[in-house]
Amino acid sequence: MLKVDKVQKSYKKNGLFSSERQIVLKNVSLECRNGECLGIIGESGSGKSTLGRLMLGIEKPDCGTVLIDGMNVEDRRVRLGNISAVFQDYKSSLNPFFTVEEAILEPLKIQNKSKKENKDKVTTLLNQVGLPSSYRNKYSHELSGGEIQRVCIARAISTEPKCILLDEAISSLDVSVQIQVLELLKDLKRIYNMSYVFITHDIQAAAYICDRVIIFKDGQIEEIVAIEHLKDVKSVYARKLLKSLITF
Numbered sequence: 001m002l003k004v005d006k007v008q009k010s011y012k013k014n015g016l017f018s019s020e021r022q023i024v025l026k027n028v029s030l031e032c033r034n035g036e037c038l039g040i041i042g043e044s045g046s047g048k049s050t051l052g053r054l055m056l057g058i059e060k061p062d063c064g065t066v067l068i069d070g071m072n073v074e075d076r077r078v079r080l081g082n083i084s085a086v087f088q089d090y091k092s093s094l095n096p097f098f099t100v101e102e103a104i105l106e107p108l109k110i111q112n113k114s115k116k117e118n119k120d121k122v123t124t125l126l127n128q129v130g131l132p133s134s135y136r137n138k139y140s141h142e143l144s145g146g147e148i149q150r151v152c153i154a155r156a157i158s159t160e161p162k163c164i165l166l167d168e169a170i171s172s173l174d175v176s177v178q179i180q181v182l183e184l185l186k187d188l189k190r191i192y193n194m195s196y197v198f199i200t201h202d203i204q205a206a207a208y209i210c211d212r213v214i215i216f217k218d219g220q221i222e223e224i225v226a227i228e229h230l231k232d233v234k235s236v237y238a239r240k241l242l243k244s245l246i247t248f
């Protein structure tokens with residue numbers, strides 16, 4: 001479904017005029033299958049979010065390709081409606097001048113549906129993410145963090161994409177709210193048969209929602225493991241990382 005094929009990405013080191021480059025992703029290949037939740041775990045700076053941005057088509061790889069059902073995400077028409085994202089920083093994810101309804105409707109506008117259809121869709125989406133329909137007229141400053149993240153999720157699923165990239169999407173929420181949002185994500189995945197790419201530092205959350213996990217190190221895949229075999233990771237790095245991430 002979502003296929004990353006031999007992707008490399010580098011950035012200019014030390015500012016605009018430097019000719020030196022830092023290679024952030026090195027020959028990364030992976031596949032997120034239909035209906036799968038694929039976790040990506042790695043230390044800070046290992047390149048997880050960069051990989052996420054390439055998957056979304058926000059940035060281009062130096063070489064290699066990212067494909068959704070065989071089509072390159074660099075083409076705007078391929079990514080629109082097929083892949084969406086929910087990020088950690090929910091406070092800046094919503095335009096403060098938009099009502100909840102306007103925020104959810106924004107990605108839906110590309111579908112050229114009637115006003116009535118869009119309104120009904122917003123009602124359904126609010127219902128599905130566990131918010132009352134009356135919230136459609138609220139602004140983001142009137143909502144809690146968990147509620148904003150629910151609106152972001154409603155927005156992300158509005159076009160019924162094949163895949164959602166969740167980049168530390170629950171990390172800024174209180175633990176009790178994290179669990180509720182994880183449960184919501186699980187339910188929605190089943191309803192819409194979507195795939196998730198779940199970038200996280202939170203091994204417990206990954207264990208709860210992911211089917212497979214990629215251990216990422218220095219811009220490369222260190223190991224891919226099915227969630228039920230997480231305790232049996234082979235590489236020394238993966239063992240060390242998991243040990244450092246497990247806090248209980």
Ligand SMILES: Nc1ncnc2c1ncn2[C@@H]1O[C@H](COP(=O)(O)OP(=O)(O)OP(=O)(O)O)[C@@H](O)[C@H]1O
Binds near residue numbers: 011042043047050051
């Ligand atoms: N736009 C950019 N320009 C220059 N360097 C960048 C850019 N984006 C990321 N980097 C660098 O690429 C490396 C990987 O960053 P990235 O944010 O992808 O890591 P990460 O694993 O997601 O980290 P974290 O878990 O802390 O979010 C870092 O050294 C970072 O400084």
